[in-house]
Amino acid sequence: MKAIRTKPAKAVNPLFSHAERRAARIAGKEYETSQFIELQVGEEVEDPHAWRLCVIGMAAPADDECRQRVLKYLGDPGRQQLIQDLKLLRQHAKTTKLSKKDARYLEIMEKAYAVDLGLAPSPVRGGVVILDGPPDETDETNESNDQ
Amino acid sequence: MVAAAHKTLATEVQITITATLTEIPFLDNIELDVGENKIHNVLGVNNNYEKPVGTGVRGVGSLSADVVALDPTDAVVQAVMAAFNDQTEVVGAVKLAGSGETLSVKYIITKFPISLKAASVITGKFEAVIVDKVDLPEA
Numbered sequence: 001m002k003a004i005r006t007k008p009a010k011a012v013n014p015l016f017s018h019a020e021r022r023a024a025r026i027a028g029k030e031y032e033t034s035q036f037i038e039l040q041v042g043e044e045v046e047d048p049h050a051w052r053l054c055v056i057g058m059a060a061p062a063d064d065e066c067r068q069r070v071l072k073y074l075g076d077p078g079r080q081q082l083i084q085d086l087k088l089l090r091q092h093a094k095t096t097k098l099s100k101k102d103a104r105y106l107e108i109m110e111k112a113y114a115v116d117l118g119l120a121p122s123p124v125r126g127g128v129v130i131l132d133g134p135p136d137e138t139d140e141t142n143e144s145n146d147q
Numbered sequence: 148m149v150a151a152a153h154k155t156l157a158t159e160v161q162i163t164i165t166a167t168l169t170e171i172p173f174l175d176n177i178e179l180d181v182g183e184n185k186i187h188n189v190l191g192v193n194n195n196y197e198k199p200v201g202t203g204v205r206g207v208g209s210l211s212a213d214v215v216a217l218d219p220t221d222a223v224v225q226a227v228m229a230a231f232n233d234q235t236e237v238v239g240a241v242k243l244a245g246s247g248e249t250l251s252v253k254y255i256i257t258k259f260p261i262s263l264k265a266a267s268v269i270t271g272k273f274e275a276v277i278v279d280k281v282d283l284p285e286a
Contacts, residue, residue: 047165079220
């Protein structure tokens with residue numbers, strides 16, 4: 001399964017060691033191995049879990065397998081139900097003062113599902129998720145979000 | 148219809164997904180304890196007070212947080228749950244508030260209790276032990 005990075009990211013450098021850095025510091029030496037590796041936009045990622053990066057907006061599918069898995073995730077009935085529940089809760093919040101806990105819940109979920117709730121522009125329209133997928137399918141997806 | 152990038156809390160716990168550090172969403176009240184420095188209490192013949200002396204040994208550190216609103220359908224949460232189920236040693240990091248200083252941390256998720264008391268909101272806890280000795284950042 002392949003994806004292409006659309007945002008810069010970091011990974012832990014497997015060569016870095018807290019123990020070696022500590023030893024170097026005690027010995028008064030420089031420890032030049034950095035803790036993290038910078039990951040560049042445009043880099044191709046091949047991994048069975050590459051789709052996860054796509055659904056959180058950090059990468060775009062680069063093959064059909066990844067694209068299908070992303071669409072399967074986005075269309076998951078449980079997820080769709082959650083989005084519907086959030087929409088209902090948002091409607092409810094307009095007329096009723098939510099408890100502090102529910103308000104916090106809604107705040108967090110609105111940020112996590114901003115695109116689905118129409119609060120943020122969809123990266124799908126910008127071709128982030130579906131690079132060369134059928135345009136009609138993309139449009140339908142976005143229209144359903146706007147409802 | 149893509150979930151937006153998760154909101155950024157001041158402090159983040161991160162997990163590696165596909166060789167990429169990714170924030171674990173929905174966490175609040177994050178606590179990082181890099182472990183207790185173990186000491187010996189030494190009492191000399193002419194002393195009337197036990198003198199604590201560092202042993203060079205650090206106790207096991209831990210990482211904990213409240214899960215404010217657990218979304219079991221979230222792709223990252225699912226990866227966290229899989230790491231818990233498999234008792235995987237997670238290669239992750241903790242991004243500290245303010246400075247943005249990030250510490251690489253290997254951890255094993257030990258507890259992930261879920262509370263279903265509220266009808267509409269699933270909350271929980273996240274608890275992990277730190278596998279390797281981690282130093283606090285120095286200037």
